Amino acid sequence: MEPRYNSYVGYFRREYGERLQKIVIDAGFTCPNRDGKVGFGGCTYCNNDAFHPNYSTPDRTIEWQIEEGIRFHAKRYRNASSYLAYFQPYSNTYAPLSVLKQRYEEALSHPQVKGIVVGTRPDCVDDAVLDYLAELAQRHIVIVEYGIESCYDKTLRRINRGHDFACAQQAVRKTAERGIRTGAHFILGLPGETREDLLGMAPLINELPLHSVKFHQLQIVKGTLMEQEYRECPEDFLTFSLPEYIDFFIDLLEYLRPDLYIERFAGEVPPRFVNETPWGLIRNVELLRLLEKRLEERNTRQGIKIFD
Secondary structure, X not given: OOOOXXXXXXXXXXXXXXXXXXXXXXXXXXXXXXXXXXXOOOOOOOOHHHOOOOOOOOOOOHHHHHHHHHHHHHOOOOOOOEEEEEEOOOOOOOOOHHHHHHHHHHHHOOOOEEEEEEEEOHHHOOHHHHHHHHHHOOOOEEEEEEEEEOOOHHHHHHOXXXXXXXXXXXXXXXXXXXXXXXXXXXXEOOOOOOHHHHHHHHHHHHOOOOOEEEEXXXXXXXXXXXXXHHHHOHHHOOOOOHHHHHHHHHHHHOOOOOOOEEEEOOOOOOHHHEOOOOOOOOOHHHHHHHHHHHHHHHOOOOOOOOOO
């Protein structure tokens, strides 16, 4: 049966003949909206401790984190033998090029690591960094994943993002022009955004030369500024039950380019970090099963409405 959406996991299996499991690496970077370069306090929704596993800590070497990550994933994915080092916490191009080279190449020196995924911000790359990543991509798998979060400048200002959407557009284009696989991350349900606003992001996303995209529902994480904002202005936030969210995401999916790989459509945060989580702890494999089931029930697929 032909898939109803373009799965990122399926892409890697077709391209490399195996699953490539990500191992999260904390290389000790920070962000320019934390250290004062563009702001302080970070994004209002962010607590990075909620988004990466216990083995990933900056006080450990990259080699140690990789070995622990392999042991961690061996329990869940018994057939995994090849890995991608995922530089995830904070902004992983926010350092001198010499530092970036040392940390990326330490990860790539591990015999089971086939490539790197570099999570970063659109305002934390320049030509020198992108040229180096393009050179690395001649020998290894290299993916740059930009946290864009929203296509609307009013939202980016409200969440203290520190860059505008035009900055994201430029970074994505400059990265893709160098032949680097380029991904993006968006949060669905940020304060002030309506259902119509979120569906309106689809044509803006389609215009970007992205290879893959990752969506997460907004989760209110304890100790963040957004937790206080949610308490004070709950009417500014869209909330979804799980069935409502799946149906909404399918509505969005119908307007997304058919060639765009979907890496995730929802996320999970450990319960100790989450303020309210009516369904956010369901494992990704179960969420994907529910998505596929609902796509079948609605007899629809990714990109079907682009040409309506």
